[in-house]
Amino acid sequence: MAPFKVTIVGGGLAGALLANGLMNNGVEVAVYERDAADSKREGYQIRLGEAAQAGLKACLTDDIRTALLTKLGKSASEGDTAPTICNSRFETLLDLTKFGSYSKSSAINRVVLRDALLEPVPHHLRRGNERVQLHFSDGSTDTCDILVGADGSRSTINQQVGVRNIVDINSHMMFLNKGDLTQQIIKNLPARLQSGPVITVTKDLLFFFALYLPPPREQSSQKNGGLEYDLAQGSFYWGLTVRRDRIPYDDPSKIPNLLEFCQNQVKDWAPEYHAMINAGSMTGQTDNIVVAPLRASKKPSKQWRENLRRNKAADITEGHPRVWLVGDAIHAMQPNRGMGGNQAMQDCADILPELLSLSQIAAKSGPLLSTQDVGLAVKRYEDKMIDRAFSWVQKSGGISVPVRNTKIWHVAGQDG
Template identity: 45%
Template sequence: MPESSPFKVIIIGAGLAGSLVANGLLNNNVSFTIYQRDSAHSKREGYQIRLGDSAVRGFKACLSQRLAEDIIGKFGQSATSGPTAPCLYTTQFQPVLDLTRLPSYSRSFAINRVVLRDLLIDPVVQSGNVLYGKSFSTYEIMADASTGSERVRVSFTDGSTDECDVLIGADGSSSRVNAAVGAKNLVELDSHWAFLSKGNLPKDRLEKLPVQLQKGPILIFANGVSFFYALYLPSKNKSRPNADSIAYNDTEASFYWGLNVPKSHVTQYTDFADIPDRLQFCQDIMRDWAPKLKSLIATGQDDSGSSGINVIPLRASFQPARNWRERVQRASGESGRGQGHARVWLLGDAIHAMQPNRGMGGNQAMHDCAELLPYLVELNEIATASGRAPTLEEIFVRCAKYEAQMMQRAFGWVRKSGGISIPTIDFDGILGKLVAVIDRLFIPVIWVVLRPFLATPHKEFAW
């Protein structure tokens, strides 16, 4: 990568989206530096993420074929050997709806977040373009009146600075870049507590779990509570297994579950930090559920090295107005020199955080990369051909195109995931019975009618 390039990008955040777009810049010889708040050796929880077509679109745009194939080779498998979707159940573990039977439901493969992140960030680390332990503080637009040029000066909490032509905030659902640029559309959903846990999955443990989990995740909505349980079963090699059996790498395999509990259901605690025994608390929430479901959350809690049950904040977002940048500039009175500036772009959860129940947050973030990268490559080509940094107008045009594409697509998924209010669906009552009848009687008919008009479902992700 040429050190004297007249165009440079700074990325804040080395998570999945930041690392993916960094690969794209690296592979297209665009000068960049990625800054990560955590240290290079900080402990990261390996919760599961499910990837589908949107993520693969990002892989194809940003990665070398070899790295993309390495990642796809790490995808989890199921008894169907293809991409899966959750199956809805009642709290008595009675099936309500198998979402894989819906013609339009987005299917996906599981992968461990840490495995994916390590694969994505490794080429960027090898290039020397990642700086760890650097926490973003603020930015300012530095204009040179004599030449009419300008740059973004990025400041970090340790007092250091760096400059670039485009700053990309990929710093997640609590994004400081989002707040600094004035979008301020990220919302904490403080009506619920989200309990998460994961653990190892040796063969003897898999045999004790409900066989339904080998076909795909299970999902329960009841009385304001939601519960998700899924397995990650990576293949021993890159080839897909036969549907008759699962031969998986049990040293990398894991289970993952999440339980969202309305605070209104809890009277004895005002803060989750006050809960002395989180396992017992979760089992109490599930006290009237089927014993098989209650036993699931106790799996692996006594393992040595278990991270136990963690509680995380839930965040979502609302869609900014199309002219949000102009509005912010007018309100700030800075004439576009700071807040709302087109040289500051937002990526992934930093702009469209969404609830996890549709499993599309990471997928849409990686789809962003496929749409954002070509515009950065264009700007770099302008700079290379002209020998000068791109003008604000050239950057503004491409920023506007990227945001228009991204918002139309991603915020549709934000709304499908519940927007900024958590769904209160209850499948234990009449609704569950009605949906179960529709699943058994009408879905097969819908499939027959629509199948000729639908794309062939993926058996595996081909490059």
Template identity: 40%
Template structure:
């Protein structure tokens, strides 16, 4: 490489799932990069669940070495004896409406503790000195716009700065990078408030739960509310990384040190006190119990399982799909920061979605598999002694978004878009939608199985048992 040609450099804002996963891929590729994270190293340790399926596996296979990928897979939990599951949809009286695990057309996933996953992805980057915590992004500017020396200067709240060839905003659903770039496509769903909570789930407690709660993730849409519950039950692992067998044939061998249950509910804003976030833990749970008045005992049993935790309360957010030429539309003379192709956005910073289908984290991690080879190609161009021009980066950016936007925003739509309750089983229309949806899934699943049989190969599942 010519001495006058500096290294190709990437700055990633945010060490969440997409940012950290992509950083692993960049590190393995020998590409110069650094990740900046505004939070402290061990902040947000609540450990809520995330469910990973096929898209996440694509991202991990692209960016992680086999041993690290295997360490993720070993941490997957179980539900009803299987690691790859789908929710069961219940009415508020806990009558079963549809068991989504029966349909191969419905994407299945496996649970993992978000903290466990984030540590596996972020710790190697931190230990290599390429992840800086407590450095809050303020803004960016384009230096020498339109010239061969054009670069992105990133400014931080402490007054410091750094420069790169490509800035990647992976800073979540409140992304500052997204707003400054001019997309600004993520909005509050202010008519709803979300409660989530997580609690320990020892094996003894799990075995004492109602049968329906042990059968798999619970999902309910009723009374203009959306309810979700799931257990995270990872196997015990020995010092060699092997799963330990149960000592008693009829008893599971879960790792009680990390097993947990997670509850979430979206409720209309007008049905709860305005000052709910400032109330005591006991007052918050009293509100949840009141919200669930008239619902079956199983839902109240779930509340009892998690009520030792102080529920986290927030306003849900979702994103609207950008037009294919959105960057050109927001560009403006004299404002090179708007729509600039040297600034990429991935993960929730681009396509925030409701948790209904459990696909937010999956699509964020899938983004890394698309972005990595494009960045590798740009780096190879620099290594060959050529200047990587803005036009080169623009073509790569377009390739990223041409793949990412249709894929991810189809899941934004499937997750409800801005509609918290895509159906309501308390209404005739909602029950009809459940019936029609079940029929469509049956037809699609039958078609998948027939095609799989004809090809004499396993049916392609969006998330099989997730083995390496």
């Protein structure tokens, strides 16, 4: 038996990235993922900024990171971009690219990113002293020194370890669509989208639209003005957040025509929005629209583990220092600031040195890695993570949706 083993539950962005970091430093790791290998459930877009870059640099080898960065989307602007906030007449209220301290980023397809991160770890990926004993629904078990919960905003590990800080935002629902690009779709969309995403906010609605225009390959490229990109691999993505009382069904999945519903929400908006909502309609891609709940998280006390462990009646698993949490499993946040995935990946940069330090202790002391050492390590990680990530939870709206222009201006202004 190896002197130190980490098990990660969840093979999404954070779980796969952390697995790379552990593997590259000789630590035994197992990754459990419930979805099939070809699942496209994370098929929307993510924009990688400085936080994500920190995670990539900490966990990936230089060759893999360099190859991954070549897949970042292009834009008509130089370097990373930031959203432009518009009103419903498609007039610019605030161009965030003009603010040097605003967190800028570059787009990438989540499937492309996740597949790249999982590629080095297939033989570590499984479906399905004191140590952690895991029991899975299929009857299988595993044992490890540290369990890392990277199982997303529906995290069962968050519940079992007792933090229980993830909440549903029942006041709104999100309607999402992603589709492949064609030359005609690009032609029909507002040209400014080639320079970065657009966010539009009214009293009842929040709309986001972005393009992913990957760098060209030799045999597959499209040139539009000075911008050259791989049209065959490009995609569009939009999200419409709607106040719940505008939905005439208790169960939004019963809406007979999701496209028509979304069209009606912006019927009084400028024609540019109609073109964005209808992107892909000529190629049958409007059937891709899905309805998703919104979740966010409350900031836990930095002493949440100690508080739980102090309760003699508490389950022994509650607050246990050998169960760690990353990403949406601890700091779920609304998507309007685009920082959920970024903060999850920065978690990996913060958590990796603590796990490597424990691995070194285990190598010297044998299988008797003390829970005290583990507790000190997780405390250092969480103290740093809670301050960093939950500031972004708040900037993203906390547990209420920022659906007024004044709120967006306020949030943007706080971040520069």
